[in-house]
Amino acid sequence: ESACLITKTDTNPFFVKMKEGAAAAAAELGIELKTFAGKIDGDHETQAQAIETCIADGAKGILLTPSDTSSIVSSVQQARDAGILVIALDTPLDPVDAADATFATDNFLAGELIGKWAAAKLGDEAANAKIALLDLAVSQPTVGVLRDQGFLQGFGIDLADPNVNGDETDPRIVGNDVTAGNEEGGRRAMENLLAKDPMINVVYTINEPAAAGAYEAIKSIGRENDVLIVSVDGGCPGVQNIADGVIGATSQQYPLRMAALGIEAIAKFAETGEKPQPTEGKDFVDTGVSLVTDESVDGVESISVSEGMDLCWG
Amino acid sequence: MEQQQPILQGKNLVKRYGRVTALDHCDFELYPGEILAVIGDNGAGKSTLIKAVSGAVVPDAGEVFLEGKRVNFSSPLDAREHGIETVYQQLAMSPALSIADNMFMGRELRKPGIMGKWLRQLDRPAMEAFAREKLNELGLMTIQNIRQAVETLSGGQRQGVAVARAAAFGSKVIILDEPTAALGVKESRRVLELINDVKSRGQPIVLISHNMPHVFEIADRIHIHRLGKRLCVIRPQDYSMNDAVAFMTGAKEPPQEALAA
Amino acid sequence: MEQQQPILQGKNLVKRYGRVTALDHCDFELYPGEILAVIGDNGAGKSTLIKAVSGAVVPDAGEVFLEGKRVNFSSPLDAREHGIETVYQQLAMSPALSIADNMFMGRELRKPGIMGKWLRQLDRPAMEAFAREKLNELGLMTIQNIRQAVETLSGGQRQGVAVARAAAFGSKVIILDEPTAALGVKESRRVLELINDVKSRGQPIVLISHNMPHVFEIADRIHIHRLGKRLCVIRPQDYSMNDAVAFMTGAKEPPQEALAA
Amino acid sequence: MAKTAASGDDYESALAQSSTKVAEFEDTRTGFVHKFQHALHLNPSLVPLIVLLLSIALFGALLGSKFFSPFALTLILQQVQIVGIVAAAQSLVILTAGIDLSVGAIMVLSSVVMGQFTFRYGIPAPISIGAGLACGTACGFVNGFLVARMKLPPFIVTLGMWQIVLASNFLYSGNATIRAQDIAAEAPLLHLFGAKINIGGAVLTVGVLFMVGLVLLLSYVLRHTAWGRHVYAVGDDKDAAELSGVQTDRVLISVYMLSGLICAFAGWALIGRIGSVSPTSGQLANIESITAVVIGGISLFGGRGSILGTLFGALIVGVFTLGLRLLGADAQWTYLLIGILIIAAVAVDQWIRKVSV
Amino acid sequence: MAKTAASGDDYESALAQSSTKVAEFEDTRTGFVHKFQHALHLNPSLVPLIVLLLSIALFGALLGSKFFSPFALTLILQQVQIVGIVAAAQSLVILTAGIDLSVGAIMVLSSVVMGQFTFRYGIPAPISIGAGLACGTACGFVNGFLVARMKLPPFIVTLGMWQIVLASNFLYSGNATIRAQDIAAEAPLLHLFGAKINIGGAVLTVGVLFMVGLVLLLSYVLRHTAWGRHVYAVGDDKDAAELSGVQTDRVLISVYMLSGLICAFAGWALIGRIGSVSPTSGQLANIESITAVVIGGISLFGGRGSILGTLFGALIVGVFTLGLRLLGADAQWTYLLIGILIIAAVAVDQWIRKVSV
Ligand SMILES: Nc1ncnc2c1ncn2[C@@H]1O[C@H](COP(=O)(O)OP(=O)(O)OP(=O)(O)O)[C@@H](O)[C@H]1O
Ligand SMILES: Nc1ncnc2c1ncn2[C@@H]1O[C@H](COP(=O)(O)OP(=O)(O)OP(=O)(O)O)[C@@H](O)[C@H]1O
Ligand SMILES: O[C@@H]1[C@H](O)[C@H](O)CO[C@H]1O
Ligand SMILES: [Mg+2]
Ligand SMILES: [Mg+2]
Secondary structure, eight states, rough: OOEEEEEEOOHHHHHHHHHHHHHHHHHTTTOOOEEOOOOSOOOOOHHHHHHHHHHTTTOOEEEESSSSSTTHHHHHHHHHHHTTTEESSSOOOSSSSGSSSEEEEHHHHHHHHHHHHHHHHHHGGGGGGEEEEEOOOTTHHHHHHHHHHHHHHTOOOOOOOOTSSTOOOOEEEEEEEEEEHHHHHHHHHHHHHHHHHOOOOOOOOOHHHHHHHHHHHHHHOOTTTTTTHHHHHHHHHHHHHHHHHHSSEEEEEEEHHHHHHHHHHHHHHHHOOOOOOOOOOOSSSSSOOOOSSSSSSSSSSOBBBBHHHHHHHO | TTTTTSEEEEEEEEEETTTTEEEEEEEEETTTTTTTEEEEEEEEEEEHHHHHTSSSOOOOOEEEEETEEOOOOOOOOHHHHEEEEEETTTOHHHHHHTHHHTTTSSSSOOOOOHHHTSSOOOOOOHHHHHHHHHHTTOTTOOOTTTBBBOOOOOOHHHHHHHHHHHHHHHEEEEEESSSSTTHHHHHHHHHHHHHHHHHHOOOOOEEEEEEEHHHHHOEEEEEEEEEEEEEEEEEESSSSSSHHHHHHHHHSSSOOHHHHH | TTTTOOOOEEEEEEETTTEEEEEEEEEEOTTTTTTEEEEEESSSSSSHHHHHHTTOOOEEEEEEEEEEEEOOOOOOHHHTTTTEEOOOTTTOOTTTTHHHHHTTSSEEEEEEESHHSOOBBBBBBHHHHHHHHHHHHHTTTTTTOOOBBBSSSOHHHHHHHHHHHHSSOOOOEEEEEEETTTTTTTHHHHHOOOOOOOOHHHEEEEEEEEEEHHHHOSSSSEEEHHHHEEEEOOOTTTTOHHHHHHHHTTTTTTOOOOOOO | HHHHHHHTTTGGGGGGGOOOOOOOOOOOOSSSSHHHHHHHHHHHTTHHEEEEEEEEHHHHHOOOOHHHSSHHHHHHHHHHHHHHHHHHHHHHHHHHTOOOHHHHHHHHHHHHHHHHHHHHHHHHHHHHHHHHHHHHHHHHHHHHHHTTTOOOOOOHHHHHHHHHHHOOOOOOOOTTBBBBHHHHHHHHGGGGOOOOOETTTTEEHHHHHHHHHHHHHHHHHHHSHOOOOOOHHHHHHHOOOOHHOOOOHHHHHHHHHHHHHHHHHHHHHHHHHHSBOOOOOTTTTHHHHHHHHHHHTTOOOOSSOOOOHHHHHHHHHHHHHHHHHHTTOOHHHHHHHHHHHHHHHHHHHHHHHHOOO | OOHHHHHTTTGEEEEEEOOOOOOOOOOOSSHHHHHHHHHHHHHHHHHHHHHHHHHHHHHHHHHHGGGHHHHHHHHHHHHHHHHHHHHHHHHHHHHHOOOOTTTHHHHHHHHHHHHHHTTTTTTOOHHHHHHHHHHHHHHHHHHHHHHTOOOHHHHHHHHHHHHHHHHHHHHHHOOOOOOHHHHHHHHHGGGGGOOOOEETTTTEEEHHHHHHHHHHHHHHHHHHHHHHHHHHHHHHHHHHHHHHHHHHHHHHHHHHHHHHHHHHHHHHHHHHHHHHBOTOOOOOOOHHHHHHHHHOOOOOTSSSOOOHHHHHHHHHHHHHHHHHHHHHHOOHHHHHHHHHHHHHHHHHHHHHHHHHH
């Protein structure tokens, strides 16, 4: 039996871990696993090619983290028509039922958690906050939009169009910039926004590498103790950065779990033809998200850094 | 001849490159039906002069007249459309293209019938046959493959192609900048014959050359260029080659009447 | 002279480009201290021949000997290190670089003292002064700016720079492929004087030229090239220019004894 | 000194008898190898074809029927079609010694225009498609104008256009994807290039046929029309072309416009291939198209090479990619090996050229 | 016919008296404008400097003290430093008529080697840094060898190396980031290029000084040493350089090696700038470095331009980026406007060159 794992990229540690989780589960269940990835985030054409290759290869199931949630639907349909079980990981397809099942973090919720936490942390000062939003890319991929808009919602800011970043008019927002989800981009974006307003005190970041870069920029002007950085992912370096005070809080997701569940579902499907069922009340299997911080606030559930360390990946 | 209106004329032409002065208030006249030779030291400004009157270089100052009318050529194409055909010293050719492609560049022949009219197909066989014929006329019998890229030709073969191109397509004025420099004895002789042919068709020719015997053999008038200027104009029958060489190298002062010419 | 061992020799050289044959089992000999002229029609294969013996082209077949020893030049640099200095017809120059840079390419002068030794700084003033001097010797008085890029020089000025470069740096053998083609009367004469100078220093010279009077004036022997082969070798005192031209263009059969030469 | 000129008397009189036969040499080399070498010498675009056949043979041997199945082989064609079409446009520009970094952006913007015109404004699909094609051509015109008339370097012009067109694309589309289901239901014409055609067992799409047809057509035009020769002349030596009477500005502008138009067709084909209209597509089209062009043997310095080579270049990369994936290499190893194989392919290509003189 | 040669008697006897004065002309044009034009004519690398000053003036006028603050101006230098260093390497390669698409990958791999050697194997930082620099140089050597000895096109060689080096980087590092805090605690030498230096009020980093020093040094080497002249000669016309005695292969290999070494330094500077060692950095280094080179006036066809121009080119892009952000354009609009400004910058550059003859 063989299965495919197709991720957005395989350079982001998140996907590296997802791949490791899948490989471990596959080895245990005696499934041959082939892995594919886009060249850059958003590269859905390479993902479509990967699906075609899996069909040619006679795979039983495909685990897919879609780069473009609706564009890829035709290719997914082609695979399903060929009798392959297709499971979306991390990011739901549009429409969700285009895949046989979805194992994912709720990215909007992940953003909302850190938004709520930041607002609570500031208390009354939240009304005077100066917020920087460090997003993923100019093309505004869905994860980037969901987390950004979730954060703003949690913080209590009007979203305008919830499908678009940067159209908000709240004066507390100093600006948006893009980071490519890495340290370099994080630092540059932060510097640009600091040049615009050096008194920024809340920073939302798309992920933890971007947060680490932003921190360097803030540190270089000596304001590292006055600025609250929040992020998403829960990778081990990120959680460690919470312990070190670089990041205030992060929303942790569980890629290993997604991958392992996915492989198990494929094994089961190969054996019995049975497809997985979604979580009660949702249209996907929620693999959970937890807020990691050592400064828990009222009204937002969180886990401690040491718990986060036990669950972290990468 | 001088009583006539010049067919091509330059007045007070100036061209500077940074601190280098290539043309220094230079005049130039070509009369209908004549062979005008332009001679001068290396770097005297001969090539720059003919580039200025044929649109390949835009002078910093001065005016160009064609048949008495002021013209402002902004490109060689402009000049060509006015009937001035030039073989430049650096031989404007596309190295990777074939002999025939180069000879017909900009005035390709199309196949007769629908292939040419609708599919706009080139008539390669006709173009190649024509090219071969012209090259044979020049005595270039060593070109083994008419489809050869121009960059693979020998120095003289390449020059032959350029000269053949200019000669093949009739025009008002033909300007040749050292057309025989790389040519052999036989091929040079053919070019001189060709120049005489063209003249006998009534078309005037400008010939730049360092070959004094050739110049004195075929020129009607000789424009002597020195230090970016026209020094004087002489008739070959009035002066010896030795005089001409003395004028152009600064060994002797030119005579007063020649200055006015 | 022929009793001696040739300093540079080619035997049975063949060079084909696709279906084009540039060298067709060609022989070549240059003897110590002589001026050997190579003449022939355009496209006869003269340039290819000297490229083959100077490493710029690797022949398909045949052998090259330097002072009796078989050599296998894989690049012109190889040949240069063996003391063969060549001015190629297409003038190997870097168009965007200055005259001095080009003249000293590959053997630059460094400043004396630490600037040169440790900072490896070029001695521009010295190089420029030397270049100016060599060009003046050639009579190229029209070069206004010694820092000019070579691409901005006139055709003749450019050729002058290339010839000056070859002449300036002593070597075992000097090969000149049409060195005076673009030169004026004065400059050509200087090059001929220069060739005689070099010869008087005991160095042999190969001169390719289409200028029969020049060839007959200075050559010790004349290698007549035709259709990719050495047709015959003559001495200028034994034959007239008319004979030479007749041999090289195929108008006359060459004499038996010359074939053996 | 006197001797010189004096001895020159009348040495040209022999010329009258000079031979008038065109030079000819016998070629004594024979045999298949020599014939083959000679064929390659005359048609250098055959070289990448040989490399392509070698790589197909290699992966065929390694993978057997998995690779030699009609499905897999036609899959390669389908996977290559977008890059192949864009690379045809890129070839034209590179032949003029230019480069077009905006191809991917123009492709995407054109597809977005086709989709948005149909779905946002309710314009009939054929008209929307026409608008998309016009949009691509217009972008190409701007490129061509800036390169030809303003004499700006193509790299900068098309880099700037890339950013401008891509950002316009995101701004205009609001990053919204138009879903395949909606297109299938309401404007199936947008899916035309995805339509399958069964030719003797092999399943091809209209897009694949378009790619092949386009390359053949351009190959004809480049070789057999005056415009084609002018494209080469401009790339070979622009000044020389100008001096010998080519309207270089006009040629350049027409090439960039045609490139834009072809990219717009690629945008249409893209809708057929991925089903939906997605503004985030095509981000790798630049580098992939240039790669195909260079592997196919066209010089980045212009004026040399054949567009057929580009098609083979694109297919070579397609074969490597699918072959390595089917062999089960994971993504990073695949990239690493493709890097090696691309260098190897060009090394083999160079070697064949060298021996085929 | 007889007339020709016969009349030639002794026409050279006049030569003995010919003038021996070097040609000179008076230049009657005077005034500041003319002097300025002339200075530009002699030093074309000043042109991008003027464009840079114009763009600083533009944004200064629009933004006032926000832009003219020491913070904003030194920030530009800091943001530009990595691209500036890489662009210096890229300039060398482009001057030889090559292109190096592997600069970003070499930079990242070198920084990963420095980090992993220190942290994974516990090797002392200076040795690890040496290993990183050696790694970059080695990658450059492979590029140079394939280009010079195997005569493969630089585009393909470095494209292949890009994929190979990048994939090796991911495979070797396991995509693991080394955190800034750990580096600061255990191997602060890796942060050297991030160290701040206060020079007369302006706060600069070692990395910024390195970039400026490197460009000045290379500018000296390119103009005033034989090697530098050979780099230009190889790029200008490789065959001509070879024929006139330049060891072109050696020059090419040394250029690619030096490019690799400089990229490795850029990797070190990268650690100083972003604090951590991250294998996902440097993805845009290729296109950004080539852009800086071209805006700076170096020809992609080799042999023409000055490396000082590259520095100005990088700074021009830096000024635009920060200036537009400060003006409040959002990310997508900034992206679009930078496209326009880059084209405008080069248009102004061309225009200045045209009037400065
Ligand atoms: N682009 C340029 N930049 C600088 N100087 C130039 C440029 N073009 C020509 N010159 C200079 O202008 C002068 C005249 O050059 P031109 O080519 O007209 O000479 P010429 O009389 O044709 O010489 P030749 O007989 O050698 O062909 C020369 O000194 C040359 O160096
Ligand atoms: N790279 C090449 N490809 C094809 N043919 C070539 C190539 N190089 C030279 N030839 C051919 O070889 C023949 C000899 O050329 P070569 O340059 O040696 O002639 P040449 O005697 O020097 O002529 P010239 O007096 O015109 O300089 C010519 O017919 C030429 O077309
Ligand atoms: O969830 C993943 C990771 O968080 C990554 O950082 C960006 O891509 C998203 O899909
Ligand atoms: Mg001239
Ligand atoms: Mg020759």
